[in-house]
Amino acid sequence: MTFTYKGYDKSGKRIKGTITAPDVTSAKEQLRYRNVLVESIKPKRQLFARPVPPALIAALGRNLSLYLKAGISLNQGLHLVAENFPKKSKQHAFLEEVARHIESGGSFYDALAAQSIYTVPPYFLHTIKVAQKSGNLEMVLLELSDYVQEQEKIKRDVVKAFIYPTFILLIAIAMINFMLTTIIPKIVDMFESTKSELPTSTKITLALSHFFQAYSGVMIVVAVALAAGLVLSWKQNEKFGYIMDRLVLKIPLFGDMVVFMELGRFGRVMALLMQSGVPFAQALNYAAQTIGNRYLQKLFGKIASQIVEGKSFTQAVRENVKNKEIPNDFINAVALGEKSSHLAFSLKSLAELYAQQNRDRIEVMLALLEPVLMLTIGGIIGFLVISMLLPIFSISIEG
Secondary structure, three states, rough: OOOEEEEEOOOOEEEEEEEEEEOOOHHHHHHOOOOOOEEEEOOOOOOOOEEOOOOHHHHHHHHHHHHHOOOOOHHHHHHHHHOOOOOOOOOHHHHHHHHHHHHOOOOOOHHHHOOOOOOOOHEEEEEEHHHHHOOOHHHHHHHHHHHEEEEEEEEHHHHHHHHHHHHHHHHHHHHHHHHHHHHHHHHHHHHHHHHOOHHHHHHHHHHHHHHHHHHHHHHHHHHHHHHHHHHHHHHHHHHHHHHHHHHEEEEEEEHHHHHHHHHHHHHHHHHHHOOOOOOOHHHHHHHHOOOHHHHHHHHHHHHHHHHOOOHHHHHHHHHHHOOOOHHHHHHHHHHHHHHHHOHHHHHHHHHHHHHHHHHHHHHHHHHHHHHHHHHHHHHHHHHHHHHHHHHHHHHHHHH
């Protein structure tokens, strides 16, 4: 990541500039080594930079690991991986730029941090940095590839699982809107020509029909605007996003799925960093940054700061988790792992367990969601049809 900073050099002169580092802490450390007193520092806005695609991380880790095992140099391996992508693609440019930095004398870590095409996750950068120092880069690259592939598989499974219910819901909305705005108005004239009293259900349907005819376009625009505004506020407004992320955790079933997904990702990254030799407090801080839910991210950030102060992981977790956001089995597994000095293994096992539990929960939720959707949609359409048929039967009997 690139940061812009303002500060003072050792002579007291006010200076400003940019610096490349994986995170704010590392950037401040680099500036301190340069004898710069930092006044302010913040990420530089990069209009065209975006996160490294997971597919690229998976391919890079898997193929580069094989090339290194075969005795091929790191920069040559990067060139070989780049050949798998079109020459004009950003993936190819990214790999070639990283290779050029290495050929200029930089380390793999420095090359990844210095390139300007993609933003690289901090956990990935620091895992690579420690892996190079410890000499187990091949193994770590393969582990990173497996981790990213597993995360992508979970995402694909979730998307596939919700495609069918979403399709049914959209078709149902379109069908109901068509009935209220096109079919029912054509029958209204028949009812208005007769001065007989209409059933309550028919009056409700006619009122809905008039409302949808008059405001259906406005409703669509308002709904899209509200949805877009909510999503943007959720992503960009930290305070609002924090509140919404905390509310998400309170949703029955779905909240548990989010917790298991986030803890699974945290556990897998934490285990990977610890196995690579990253110090425990640093590993916890980097793993916390991979958590997408801002409430849980802040919670684990607070836990990390307390560990730096001298508390154990188990003690810090127990003190900060007041509302059972974190399952007891996670806390117990962490306590057992700390006592047995096998915390990395415990976290990795938990991550696999949570991934399986989430798959089971998704299956249960879909098994419940599909019949509920069918019954709800069938009930609405049935109500509309019956409300139109009742006065017709009344007219026929009276006639």
